[in-house]
Amino acid sequence: MYRWRKFINNFFIGLTWIASLVVAAVLTYIILYIAAKGVSYVNWGFITGWPKGFEARGGIFPIIVTTFYLTIFSALLVTPVAVGGAVYLTEYSHPASRFSRIIRFAADTLSTVPSIVYGIFGFAFFVVYLGFGWSMLSGSLTLALMILPLVLRSTEEAILDVPRGYREASYALGATKWQTVSRVVLKAAAPRIVTGIILGMGRAFGETAAVMLTAGMAINLPVSVFDGGRNMSSHLYLLATEGISLEAAFGTAFLLLMIILIFNLSAKRIAKRM
């Protein structure tokens, strides 16, 4: 009887090890496979050149610029709203008040809305109704709304983890609420707020469905906010599904994956500093 129990114990504990190793192996395989196939296509010409000809050889410079444009612009749009909203929820409102419960419900709902629904919303509202067209503005507004719940929730958690004593010490020194919030609370929570913003940028960087419908698919070097453009993941999608050029697809996938990994690892590193 005891030996049987011990066997069951070892069997299931072994199983959890195997499952975890499988997960690690899947990640390693994806990264190594894309790296092995893609690294040889990524060179200076690929990063700074324009796509040429039917097979989309040459570089993906305008596509890289579009991707960064959308990512940075959407981060600029989302930061005041998400951080401001989180400060309101944690520092100003009563947590059980109706208003703050509605805000939390709205954020939770927004976080489960599929990206394609953001896409068709952005298309109907920003592109068509407001007349922004397929543009950096439409794309960034849509992305900002999409990553809002992620940034809001992570900021909220970061602020909640600031010890109460910090605030009390600040008030005891005669500081006003705003002085306390801006110089004590936000300062202490800053690394993890930045982490949340970077994770949001990572999502915006790799998003496809919501971007294709709002920023368009034309290869273009965007300058004004009303210019359209194609981002890297949309480019990868088109190359992969239309079988135009596997070389350019692997190159794009490699670059995309590396930048996303940098986003995620640096977010983790910054969070550790708190």
Next chain:
Amino acid sequence: MLKSKEQAFHEAIRHKEALIQGFFVLMASFTILGLLLLFVYITREGTVLFKQVSPLEFLFGKDWKPTSGNFGTLPLIVGSVVVTAGAVLISAPLSLLVAIFLAEIAPKKAAAYIKTAIELLAGIPSVVYGFMGIIVLVPIIRSFFGGSGFGIVSGWIVLAIMIMPTITSLSEGALAAVPDRYRYGALALGATKWEMIYKVVLPAAKRGIVSAIILGVGRAIGETMAVLMVLGNVPRLPESINQPIATMTSIIALDIAYASGMHKYALFSLGFVLLLISMAFIAIVRIVYKGSYGKN
């Protein structure tokens, strides 16, 4: 009476503080405004179709041929359900094992590595999963099952990997929130480690784990690009597990580029259905999660 300098100073501070609070209220209400706009626009565009096609015909019609006026979405809904169900059945046990490993078994260093791996998997864009699906998985499925390789099985596997981080990290949170005295109690009664996990920790974390799986289901239903790339996108009711199929999300993404008229409104109606599904999931999770450990 003249105000003293001090009174004026305090009044200025009060004004400034009120202004700043107003700014935060405004920022907070943008979140509600965003959801409201999304809901209103998707509802407005998504209900136009129902002036011509009854909702029952839309939901239960078996023919999706929008260019010739047949707007039956049953094949798409069944497609979404079949693909999601399979993916969750594969992913949930695997994710739960990993969550148990992280919360109960792993040495510190191993847990840190696996956690990083899960965070990175969560960050990989869905188009990269779809690309890997086309390049690596589809040929494997083709050699095992025949056919084109694009279809339900490929969708299951790709989606199962994609929702794994969601289910794992949320389940792990639920397990970690179970108080240690439960564990000590079980061990003191002579339970083995697995008996402690299976008979004490898992039941205590049940609600959290169920919510994690529900949120995983929600992610799977809403996933678009990866599914679009490996499913083959033929809108018909499934007869075998190795046939191409279409889902609600894949059809929206595929058709929106060229659709016009009622066809376009039908796609918005699909978006409307998806929006209602995500709201329903949040409501269910809130009910399930109430009374579990580690809620905030």
